[in-house]
Amino acid sequence: MAEMAQQQRRAPWQPSPTDPTEPTISARALAKARGTVEDFARSYMPLLGLPVDDVLCFADSLYFVAGSLYELDELNERGGDPSQAPAAAALRQFLAGRGVLDNMQAMLDIGYQYWTLERRLINDWKQPIGDAAHEDALLRCACLASSIKSFDYSVLALLVARLTGRTVSKEMMLFLGACFQLVEIEDDLKDYRKDHEKGAFNVYAAFVRRYGAAAVTKMPLWIAEREQFYLDARAAAGLTDSQLKFHVARNESQGGAGPAMAPEACSGGWALPTPILDERLYATI
Numbered sequence: 222m223a224e225m226a227q228q229q230r231r232a233p234w235q236p237s238p239t240d241p242t243e244p245t246i247s248a249r250a251l252a253k254a255r256g257t258v259e260d261f262a263r264s265y266m267p268l269l270g271l272p273v274d275d276v277l278c279f280a281d282s283l284y285f286v287a288g289s290l291y292e293l294d295e296l297n298e299r300g301g302d303p304s305q306a307p308a309a310a311a312l313r314q315f316l317a318g319r320g321v322l323d324n325m326q327a328m329l330d331i332g333y334q335y336w337t338l339e340r341r342l343i344n345d346w347k348q349p350i351g352d353a354a355h356e357d358a359l360l361r362c363a364c365l366a367s368s369i370k371s372f373d374y375s376v377l378a379l380l381v382a383r384l385t386g387r388t389v390s391k392e393m394m395l396f397l398g399a400c401f402q403l404v405e406i407e408d409d410l411k412d413y414r415k416d417h418e419k420g421a422f423n424v425y426a427a428f429v430r431r432y433g434a435a436a437v438t439k440m441p442l443w444i445a446e447r448e449q450f451y452l453d454a455r456a457a458a459g460l461t462d463s464q465l466k467f468h469v470a471r472n473e474s475q476g477g478a479g480p481a482m483a484p485e486a487c488s489g490g491w492a493l494p495t496p497i498l499d500e501r502l503y504a505t506i
Contacts, residue, residue, distance in 0.1 A: 237318030241311035246288040250295065254287035261377050264475075265397065267467050268460065269381060269389065279381055285315055286380055290332065290373045297336040298421070304333050321383040328379055331372045338366040339422045346430065347420075356431045363427035364443065367409070370422075371401030396458035399451035403478045406444060406491075413494045429496040437493045444491060448481035 262276035293303035316322040416423035
């Protein structure tokens with residue numbers, strides 16, 4: 222029985238006859254995928270009822286999918302259309318060959334939505350600041366983009382679930398998405414100056430463009446809303462006591478993502494960098 226249970230949660234050992242054969246992923250994309258897959262396994266696989274070590278059972282699928290998404294992300298950052306790239310076709314072919322594409326297409330579409338928003342925002346932020354209505358609309362787009370930026374983690378969660386014959390509830394996916402966004406917010410705060418210099422998407426930079434020096438008081442109000450959404454989603458996700466204990470301990474060991482996720486490590490609250498006001502966002506890039 223134990224052996225059967227082990228086999229049920231493993232991905233197929235043999236490649237699918239329809240797997241893509243042409244190379245579509247760079248070494249750079251694979252290097253980025255390595256960190257994502259490790260963090261996903263250590264932080265979230267136990268919340269899906271799987272041991273961390275089971276990442277080895279899905280290594281080929283996880284690395285191919287994550288690497289493909291990073292390849293598409295790099296293309297998007299260069300101004301290309303990820304949906305038309307060879308890596309996108311190879312990814313669809315790979316997922317279809319494992320019978321999971323139909324269940325994951327909606328989440329992949331969210332990824333394409335994020336990339337479209339990112340390209341639009343970066344282009345609009347190069348323009349002079351407009352009237353309040355226009356800038357409010359840009360900020361709403363930035364907040365939406367922030368909420369779906371970690372779609373790749375959601376894709377990996379659905380992939381592992383489908384390969385093991387599991388179903389992930391809507392409540393669990395909402396909870397995971399709330400976790401992912403708080404981590405993204407933390408990363409944007411830490412990377413604010415670097416992203417400003419690179420002209421990369423950053424939700425804090427969007428608040429600075431809209432509110433200037435007042436961003437340090439405006440953004441915490443929005444973060445508080447996202448933290449309450451996280452707490453509500455966590456309560457509804459059906460975590461066991463051991464899963465909740467693991468989740469909080471993992472957050473504390475990582476030392477971040479705000480006081481809602483890591484009460485002790487982040488007892489001082491969120492640390493917002495000093496806004497860069499001399500050059501409003503990317504207007505001079």
